[in-house]
Amino acid sequence: MSFELNMPGRIIFGTGSFERLSEQIARYGKRIFVICSASAVRAGFIDRLKKQDPALCYTVWDRVAGEPTPQSVDAAAAEVRASGCDAVLGLGGGSVLDTAKAAAALAVNDGSVEDYLEGVGRGAVITRKPLPFIAVPTTSGTGAENTKNAVISSAEKKYKKSFRHEMLLASVALIDPALTVSVPPAVTAACGMDAVTQLIESYTSVKSNPVTEAWCAQGLKRAGSLLKAYRDGGDIGAREDMSLCSTLSGLALANSGLGAAHGFAAGLGAYRNISHGLACAVLLPHIMRLNIPAATEKYAQVGRLLTGKPYPDDREAAKASVEFIERLNAEMGIPSGLGFLNISPEEAAGIAQASMGGSMNGNPVKLDAEAAEEYLLQLI
Numbered sequence: 001m002s003f004e005l006n007m008p009g010r011i012i013f014g015t016g017s018f019e020r021l022s023e024q025i026a027r028y029g030k031r032i033f034v035i036c037s038a039s040a041v042r043a044g045f046i047d048r049l050k051k052q053d054p055a056l057c058y059t060v061w062d063r064v065a066g067e068p069t070p071q072s073v074d075a076a077a078a079e080v081r082a083s084g085c086d087a088v089l090g091l092g093g094g095s096v097l098d099t100a101k102a103a104a105a106l107a108v109n110d111g112s113v114e115d116y117l118e119g120v121g122r123g124a125v126i127t128r129k130p131l132p133f134i135a136v137p138t139t140s141g142t143g144a145e146n147t148k149n150a151v152i153s154s155a156e157k158k159y160k161k162s163f164r165h166e167m168l169l170a171s172v173a174l175i176d177p178a179l180t181v182s183v184p185p186a187v188t189a190a191c192g193m194d195a196v197t198q199l200i201e202s203y204t205s206v207k208s209n210p211v212t213e214a215w216c217a218q219g220l221k222r223a224g225s226l227l228k229a230y231r232d233g234g235d236i237g238a239r240e241d242m243s244l245c246s247t248l249s250g251l252a253l254a255n256s257g258l259g260a261a262h263g264f265a266a267g268l269g270a271y272r273n274i275s276h277g278l279a280c281a282v283l284l285p286h287i288m289r290l291n292i293p294a295a296t297e298k299y300a301q302v303g304r305l306l307t308g309k310p311y312p313d314d315r316e317a318a319k320a321s322v323e324f325i326e327r328l329n330a331e332m333g334i335p336s337g338l339g340f341l342n343i344s345p346e347e348a349a350g351i352a353q354a355s356m357g358g359s360m361n362g363n364p365v366k367l368d369a370e371a372a373e374e375y376l377l378q379l380i
Contacts, residue, residue, distance in 0.1 A: 003209035005255050006148055008135070008170040013247060015240060018045075018176040021136065022052035028132040028171065029086020034060045035076055035100040036091040040138060043182060045091055059083050064092060067153045067160075067269070067276070068099045070114040077106035077113070080131070087132040087171075093191070094142030094276070097135050098150035101168050105130035113152055117161040118358060126165050135170040138179045140229075140242035141191025141277050143198060143250020145173035151276075153269060158354055160266040169254075177236065177243040185230050189332040190277030192226040192242050196325070197280040198249035199223065201259035204291060204298040205362030212256040219248040220305035223328075230332050257362030260355075261287040264376065267355030272341050281334045285325045286379060287363075292318045294364040343380040349373050 012020065025032055040046065041062050050058060061079055064072070080088055080103045088107070090100025102113050108128045115124040135145035144150075149164035183191070202208060203216035225241035232238070264287070265279035292299045300314035303321035311317035329336065343351065352373035360367055367375065 001209075003211070003255070005211060006166050006169060007251055007254065008146055008173040010172045011146070011247070012172065012174045013244070015176060015178045015236060017174055018048070018136070018179060019052065021049060021174055022056060024172045024174060025056060025087065025089065025134060026053060028134075030055060031057050031083070031085045032059070032087050032089050033080050033083050033085040034058050034089045034091060035064060035103060036060065036062050036096055037064045037093070038062045040092050040096070045138070045179070059085065064096045064099050067095050068102065068150065070112060070152055070154060073099055073102045073106070073113040073150070073152060076100075076103040080104065080107040085131065087134060089134045089136065091136045091138065093137065093139040094144040097137060097142070097144035098152070101133050101135070101144070101170065102150040102152070102163050104133040105163075105165070105168055107131055113163055116163045117152055117159075118164060119356075120157070120159050120161050126167060130167055132171040133168075134172045134174070136174050136176070136179070137246065139183055139187065139191045140177070140180050140239070140246040141194040143195060143246045143248075143253065145170055145175065146247060146250030147254045151266075155270070158270045158350060160269045160354065161357060164358075175243050175247055177239040180239050180243060181233055181236065183233060185233065185332075188230050188233065189226070189334060190275045190281065192229065192245070192277070193281035193284070193329070193334065194277035195219070195242065195246040195249045196223045196226065197261050197284045198253050198258060199245060200284065200288070200302055201261060201359075201362065202249065202252035202256045203302060204295050204364055205256045205259060206364060207362050208256040212252040215248040215252045217305055219245040220302060221308070223306055227328060227331055258359040259287060259363040260290070260360060260365070260367060262359035263355045263357060263363065263367075264351075264372070266357050266359065267351040267353075268338075268341070270354040271343075271347060271351050274341065278334065281329055282336070282338060285322050285329070288322045288325065290375070291364040292322075298364075338379045341380070345377060345380070348376045348380065352376050
């Protein structure tokens, strides 16, 4: 047995921990470049941060809207570079955090982010250590505060690919569940199902190890709290559980990879304007059924963890894992199939090809582009 683990330099988790953020930031200097969305400003997060330590100087770039594109990331990196800042703070959801971590790296390395993307870039590798990156999530889903990749999309070129390197890991990841209480139900559902999908796919990945499996097991025990958070956004206990699910899923996927639900979600995201979390949610039960024959024991344990029931028979337990996810999706109004996307058979080949990213490598059932197209045709 052998494995390696990659994680942020420091993880701070807890309700109210946002009030300690300036203490962490001050370790890296006084000039901080903040990347966020306009909604983070409206929510008052920036004002709250500025009051913590008046000696710190913030430049706020609140232009993140939607998933990162090569153009938006390059623009953010240029602003970071011009600012002469000491560190970069990402405050927001997964798109904000991916933009910030990429910008922190590109500010001190040459070229466009597209040069570094897996499968579509020119194979460039960062050679200079990025600026210190502090990650503060305001949603519970992607776990991007703990990952070593930034996902970049291009609608024009039909791809959704990762900029990946160990040096992209955050210097500090600060997770305060209280920052997520205002997230609306639909976003809570999509983000939460992204985290649940990451827990299941990391746990069942062919590249999992005892540590990632332990992380995922702790998260899967709490996955039922997603429905509570969806129904009552102010339920801080449920928000804490989902923040922990997101945190653990990010740590796990950074060290064990994912599976076909995430693979296909990337392909769908390249061809349709669908949130990544929603795509994962719709795909997850179908991919679980596909994989169960190849990893019955793993999915059986997933079923036991999700339901809290002992299930002596592995097949029954594995079946229960899928049924749990289907019920959860139904309770939150998530579609049971891909029909709402109106994907034509002619598009399936392109989507399948766009799905052939790193996530597919961890899937228990191996899928090449041809097999992926055949499977996708069954879902549309």
